[in-house]
Amino acid sequence: MNPDAASTDRPSVGFDDQVVEAFKIIPELLSRDEKLIGRGRLLDVECLLGPTVQPFHVTIRGGRILDMSPAPVLMRSWRFAYRATPAAYHAYWQAMPPPGWHDLLALTKRGGATLEGDLHPFMVHLQYFKDLLSLPRRSSFGSAP
Amino acid sequence: MNGFIEPIVGRYVHVEIDGEINRIYFEESGSGIPLVCLHTAGSDARQWRHLLVDEEFTKQFRIIAFDMPWHGKSNPPDSQYGNEYRLTTASYTTTIRAFCNALKLDRPVVMGCSIGGRIVLNLAISHASEFRALIGLEAADFQQPWYDTAWLNRPDVHGGEVCAALVSGLIAPNGPVVARDETLWGYKQGGPGIFKGDLYFYRVDGDLRGRVGQIDVRQCPLYLLTGEYDFSCTPEDTLRTAASIPGAKATIMERLGHFPMSENPAQFRAYIAPVLQDIVNGQNI
Numbered sequence: 271m272n273p274d275a276a277s278t279d280r281p282s283v284g285f286d287d288q289v290v291e292a293f294k295i296i297p298e299l300l301s302r303d304e305k306l307i308g309r310g311r312l313l314d315v316e317c318l319l320g321p322t323v324q325p326f327h328v329t330i331r332g333g334r335i336l337d338m339s340p341a342p343v344l345m346r347s348w349r350f351a352y353r354a355t356p357a358a359y360h361a362y363w364q365a366m367p368p369p370g371w372h373d374l375l376a377l378t379k380r381g382g383a384t385l386e387g388d389l390h391p392f393m394v395h396l397q398y399f400k401d402l403l404s405l406p407r408r409s410s411f412g413s414a415p
Numbered sequence: 416m417n418g419f420i421e422p423i424v425g426r427y428v429h430v431e432i433d434g435e436i437n438r439i440y441f442e443e444s445g446s447g448i449p450l451v452c453l454h455t456a457g458s459d460a461r462q463w464r465h466l467l468v469d470e471e472f473t474k475q476f477r478i479i480a481f482d483m484p485w486h487g488k489s490n491p492p493d494s495q496y497g498n499e500y501r502l503t504t505a506s507y508t509t510t511i512r513a514f515c516n517a518l519k520l521d522r523p524v525v526m527g528c529s530i531g532g533r534i535v536l537n538l539a540i541s542h543a544s545e546f547r548a549l550i551g552l553e554a555a556d557f558q559q560p561w562y563d564t565a566w567l568n569r570p571d572v573h574g575g576e577v578c579a580a581l582v583s584g585l586i587a588p589n590g591p592v593v594a595r596d597e598t599l600w601g602y603k604q605g606g607p608g609i610f611k612g613d614l615y616f617y618r619v620d621g622d623l624r625g626r627v628g629q630i631d632v633r634q635c636p637l638y639l640l641t642g643e644y645d646f647s648c649t650p651e652d653t654l655r656t657a658a659s660i661p662g663a664k665a666t667i668m669e670r671l672g673h674f675p676m677s678e679n680p681a682q683f684r685a686y687i688a689p690v691l692q693d694i695v696n697g698q699n700i
Contacts (some may be wrong), residue, residue, distance in 0.1 A: 312675055339516070365589075365591055366588055367588055369587075369643045369644045369646070369650075370644075370646050370649075372584065372587075372588050372644060373583075373584025373585075373646065374584065375561055375562060375584055375646075376561075376646040378561070379559070379561040379646060380646075382626065389566075390571070390572070392571055393566050393577055393622060394571075394572050394573070394576075394577070396576075396577055396580035396581065397576065397579070397580035400580065400584065
């Protein structure tokens with residue numbers, strides 16, 4: 271699909287759900303990636319990540335996701351938030367993402383994602399978060415019909 | 416193969432820049448038309464190593480790649496330790512011309528990438544008669560910033576890690592893993608504040624909008640090549656720039672990003688070979 275078209279048209283509920291479900295498997299994919307966990311070994315943070323239609327409060331300790339709960343959670347705080355449209359995640363997770371949809375900061379530049387809050391933990395661990403949020407690319411998501 | 420020695424030769428040349436001798440490290444290979452290669456911001460001339468060992472190109476070109484002062488094996492000027500580094504249009508232009516003069520190069524071709532691509536445009540505007548041809552990779556007269564460079568040099572953020580992580584997204588997906596790792600390694604090895612200082616030229620001082628129309632390609636041919644995955648200098652940025660320069664030749668390169676010569680040398684070769692051949696053919700007219 272054309273990500274530009276999807277980002278301007280109202281995405282279908284089914285499309286949104288597909289992206290949200292793919293996001294939910296990130297903790298499991300991370301748990302199998304000791305190298306990525308090791309990259310985040312000094313990272314402890316509460317952040318808000320996910321699709322704009324359904325972000326998640328994510329608790330990370332020592333590079334491992336201890337908890338991921340759908341927002342909103344009553345009075346839960348976060349240091350930073352990275353939220354992207356379902357169409358942006360869909361494109362980002364393709365096995366060969368289209369140009370301009372292949373990097374977290376490419377998405378923010380084009381307006382497909384927003385980065386908010388205290389960016390220090392995000393920038394200190396930038397490659398960790400790039401790799402973390404690209405994990406569904408390794409699943410069957412990218413090749414799904 | 417164990418024991419194989421590459422044909423690249425590395426030496427130092429003493430170059431007077433703004434009244435001070437700089438000890439500049441350069442590598443070269445081949446013979447023929449001098450071809451000077453400029454590395455990207457925050458990295459060094461190792462990015463060009465694949466071009467320097469190309470058996471075909473080195474038959475017709477003396478390919479030379481140098482580390483800018485403050486980069487790679489070219490130290491800061493003796494008087495500048497402790498000062499904040501800031502590259503400007505003037506200092507960059509002076510450095511390139513001084514290096515070419517020190518080596519007594521006869522109207523070299525200059526090929527630069529990223530900041531090197533931008534400065535090539537300035538060479539075309541102001542000093543075209545000194546060059547045989549100019550090649551800008553990932554080059555445009557201006558491009559929109561996509562992050563705050565203050566993150567690149569502060570004591571509570573690892574400079575090497577954040578520089579590499581930022582530019583990692585400028586590499587096209589699914590290229591050779593080792594080439595990607597090596598490209599990022601260059602960013603992890605940069606001196607503190609050097610990438611940021613280079614970007615002063617790119618972001619603040621080197622805006623060439625409204626000036627590139629002065630370029631006369633009849634005096635010096637100009638080639639612009641940009642990777643389709645470069646979201647910093649986008650294909651649209653390059654095509655817009657080329658459209659304002661009559662006769663400039665622009666190419667968008669598939670499956671390449673911001674570091675074509677180092678992130679995927681084989682893919683880049685397919686695009687640069689016809690450009691180099693065009694330059695060779697031009698010498699025979």
